[in-house]
Amino acid sequence: MKASTNTVVSFEYTLRVDGEVVDQGQLAYLHGQNQIIEGLEEAIEGREAGEAFAVTVGPEKAYGERNPDSVQVVPLSAFPDDAIVAPGEQFYAEDAAGNPMPLTVVGVDGEQVTVDFNHPLAGKTLEFDVKIREVREATPEELAHGHVHDPDSPAH
Template sequence: MKIAQNSVVKMHYSVIDKEGTAIDSSFDDEPLELIIGSGFLIPGLENALLDKEVGNTFTVTVPPSEGYGERHDGLMQAVPKSMFEGIELEVGMQFRATTDDGEETVIVLEIQGDDVLVDGNHPLSGIELTFDVEILEVREATADELAHGHVHSAGGCGHNH
């Protein structure tokens, strides 16, 4: 069976950046299982999976525009340190922030006296990513899986709907 919209795919993957730095891998752990078209994967990787079959292995390089997007300088800003009252701030900490576009995750980049420089960009935005993929299983999603938007394993999906 070829991978298409609404297919359940079980796969192993590894991903590196342009400099060859390892970002993530499932090869030494459990494989990733998802429904194609559910929005779980970045578009560049999901599109590369289409028409592949069990046993296929491939490498795909995904530009930022098909990954986590380009970086936007406007998503970096200095905010008063007083907004983090009672918190021992450290560079790299992540917080949920209310913005004009709703709730977003921001990362502390720098602490500058009474100000904290935060970044609302996704940590992988602006980065070209290269994936190595191995397709382990492909099947049609069940009606329940499509209705719930995620894969149900043999033991159920772990929660009640």
């Protein structure tokens, strides 16, 4: 079976940025539902179990370009009292609608903290090595829920 809309695709991957491995693992997702980055989903379209390939995905089909306006200075008092506020630490702020917005601390100067709301992989070209493990039809329940079910876990 070939990967197409509403099939469940399981794959192993290694992700490199600038030649360094930044992530590695395996994933199962519902194809055609924007559950993985666009450039990777396009590369998997039509693939079958056992296929292995490499794909390079530019920022426009991955996490987008970096937005310089997303680097902001906020007061230290905006963080929880027990938080360790240091460069590289990640926190979640909330936008006006209450949605979580991940941020990374880039600098601390006294009571002023410089934070970056850009995704850590924004502006990056991603190099994936992919191996397709399985392609199967999604079950009606998976389609209704909009996500893949693990056969070893109870239904939810």
